[in-house]
Amino acid sequence: MSTVLTSRLPPGPKPRYPLAHLFAFRKDSIGFLKNLAEQYGDIAHFTIGPLRIVLLNHPDYIREVLTTQQSAFIKGRPLQMVRSLLGEGLLTSEGEVHKKQSRLIQPAFHRNMLDGYAPGIVRNIQHTLADWRDGQLVEMKEAMTEMSIAIAGSALFGVDVHQSVPEINRALETATGLFGRIPLPFAEHLLKLPLPGTRRFLSAKARLDHILRKMIAEREKGNNDNGDLVSLLLRASRETGDEGMSRQQVRDEAITLFLTAFDTTSTALTWTWYLLSQHAGAEAALHRELDTVLQGRLPVAADLPNLKYTRMVFGESLRLYPPSYLVPRQAAQWVTIGGYSFPAGTIVLISPYLIHHDARFRANPETFDPVAWGQHAQGQRAKYEYFPFSRGPRSCIGEPFAWMQGVLVLATIASQWRLRMMPGHPVALQPLINLRPRYGMKMILEKRQPSHVGG
Numbered sequence: 001m002s003t004v005l006t007s008r009l010p011p012g013p014k015p016r017y018p019l020a021h022l023f024a025f026r027k028d029s030i031g032f033l034k035n036l037a038e039q040y041g042d043i044a045h046f047t048i049g050p051l052r053i054v055l056l057n058h059p060d061y062i063r064e065v066l067t068t069q070q071s072a073f074i075k076g077r078p079l080q081m082v083r084s085l086l087g088e089g090l091l092t093s094e095g096e097v098h099k100k101q102s103r104l105i106q107p108a109f110h111r112n113m114l115d116g117y118a119p120g121i122v123r124n125i126q127h128t129l130a131d132w133r134d135g136q137l138v139e140m141k142e143a144m145t146e147m148s149i150a151i152a153g154s155a156l157f158g159v160d161v162h163q164s165v166p167e168i169n170r171a172l173e174t175a176t177g178l179f180g181r182i183p184l185p186f187a188e189h190l191l192k193l194p195l196p197g198t199r200r201f202l203s204a205k206a207r208l209d210h211i212l213r214k215m216i217a218e219r220e221k222g223n224n225d226n227g228d229l230v231s232l233l234l235r236a237s238r239e240t241g242d243e244g245m246s247r248q249q250v251r252d253e254a255i256t257l258f259l260t261a262f263d264t265t266s267t268a269l270t271w272t273w274y275l276l277s278q279h280a281g282a283e284a285a286l287h288r289e290l291d292t293v294l295q296g297r298l299p300v301a302a303d304l305p306n307l308k309y310t311r312m313v314f315g316e317s318l319r320l321y322p323p324s325y326l327v328p329r330q331a332a333q334w335v336t337i338g339g340y341s342f343p344a345g346t347i348v349l350i351s352p353y354l355i356h357h358d359a360r361f362r363a364n365p366e367t368f369d370p371v372a373w374g375q376h377a378q379g380q381r382a383k384y385e386y387f388p389f390s391r392g393p394r395s396c397i398g399e400p401f402a403w404m405q406g407v408l409v410l411a412t413i414a415s416q417w418r419l420r421m422m423p424g425h426p427v428a429l430q431p432l433i434n435l436r437p438r439y440g441m442k443m444i445l446e447k448r449q450p451s452h453v454g455g
């Protein structure tokens with residue numbers, strides 16, 4: 001006989017009318033969660049229709065979910081909509097399937113592989129810069145997205161996708177447009193109804209599938225194993241026995257890695273250009289480092305350990321604007337955290353954004369200060385005070401790649417260009433799947449000449 005446990009739910013507000021929390025959450029998810037934590041403390045709960053949702057807003061509780069008790073949680077319902085686009089890839093799969101896939105894919109991100117991606121990354125950055133002119137107005141979110149699609153295509157997949165970049169971008173925008181439905185109590189059932197939004201989603205998904213399959217086929221035709229990601233997936237699919245990967249799995253992993261790679265990184269880079277344009281001191285320190293280390297040439301992998309300040313700039317930007325501002329989980333069994341218990345099915349929300357902006361864990365949390373980021377304690381507790389890539393067994397597999405791309409993009413561009421905000425351009429958050437700038441980021445290009453300092 002199973003033990004009967006009593007739910008002792010954390011405190012939280014009662015909705016004023018049935019879907020009041022849904023409307024408040026959809027209107028301003030970050031503001032809603034921030035208020036909840038301010039009013040009810042570090043562990044609080046609210047409901048959306050039949051859904052029971054718990055917000056955990058303290059590093060000690062976050063460690064419980066992501067690491068200590070991680071096996072009691074699944075991706076579950078919050079990832080259901082994402083699953084309908086990505087299938088059972090690394091981001092969305094659970095349990096043994098996830099473990100096996102993770103083991104197969106991990107080698108593509110090992111240190112010895114990473115250096116090999118650098119030349120492809122820098123080539124694609126140069127491709128973007130070839131069209132830039134002094135004084136030109138550039139929509140940086142768009143520029144960073146297109147560049148990151150091309151980087152993901154060439155560095156990870158070994159194919160040139162420049163031709164397909166606009167189509168991939170459009171299809172992804174349409175497909176993720178539907179993710180606004182995620183908090184709806186019966187969102188997964190809406191996909192079965194012939195609604196206009198659903199039709200748009202399915203046709204965008206079909207377009208993405210077609211492009212991805214072409215990319216994989218092209219890679220297969222080349223028949224040369226470069227040790228890149230697609231080679232690795234294809235090799236695994238040729239193997240027989242339990243350890244192999246089916247064609248469907250290859251597709252699911254390929255689309256997962258492709259899509260998770262570029263939207264996060266391009267969003268992070270866009271915010272970084274914005275922050276640099278607002279902080280002349282940090283921008284000057286970045287230029288000094290780049291001029292000293294690079295002396296006017298393009299960066300290579302061997303420069304990365306010397307680009308310390310560049311790395312701090314990217315790290316601090318990920319603190320202020322973590323693209324994955326919300327990490328959801330679902331309890332798979334009874335869970336006790338912070339003296340409260342909640343049953344299987346409860347949705348748990350963790351927000352890197354809220355923690356990164358909390359004055360308890362970082363002095364002057366609203367200030368952009370790359371040096372303070374570099375000095376932040378690296379102890380066990382601090383791991384859960386700064387976690388833009390999440391933590392534990394479900395943390396970001398692409399983190400080393402993201403750091404490499406981030407530093408190489410900043411180094412290549414900032415050594416040649418300065419970016420100024422277009423006067424009057426509004427800046428606001430748009431928390432969708434990623435934390436995007438709501439109005440994009442219109443910036444003006446200013447050519448700079450590296451000053452040859454140092455030896």
Ligand code: HEM
Nearest residue numbers: 090091260261264265268324388389390394396397398402
């Ligand atoms: C600045 C850039 C990036 C950020 C902020 C970021 C953030 C994250 C976060 C927070 C998670 C955990 C999501 C969750 O638990 O629900 C995650 C997972 C993941 N990311 Fe990233 N990511 C970035 C770049 C990348 C890149 C470049 C790739 C691939 C090349 C990638 C591939 C993945 C995959 C496959 C997962 C699922 C891992 C698993 O569950 O085992 N990400 N990422």
